[in-house]
Amino acid sequence: MSGLDVAGLLNRLVDRRHDDLQQAVQQARAYAAKREQAARAEASQREQQAYQREKEGKAEAKAEAKAEVLRREKHIRNEM
Numbered sequence: 001m002s003g004l005d006v007a008g009l010l011n012r013l014v015d016r017r018h019d020d021l022q023q024a025v026q027q028a029r030a031y032a033a034k035r036e037q038a039a040r041a042e043a044s045q046r047e048q049q050a051y052q053r054e055k056e057g058k059a060e061a062k063a064e065a066k067a068e069v070l071r072r073e074k075h076i077r078n079e080m
Helices: 003-079
Strands: none
Touching: none
């Protein structure tokens, strides 16, 4: 085996390793992007749930306040 043959084999090996490294980097980036997208979706879902709970709490407080006003009005009418 001549020096050129060895150099050619080494070059192919280096090229394969370089290709493997590039593929691993691409996979890592894709995985990171997928995780980031999942984290954003989860955060958005939590935010939507918090908004819904807040909306329900406000509606409940409004209903309780209205019921209290009606109780007081009824009490006042009964006193007359």
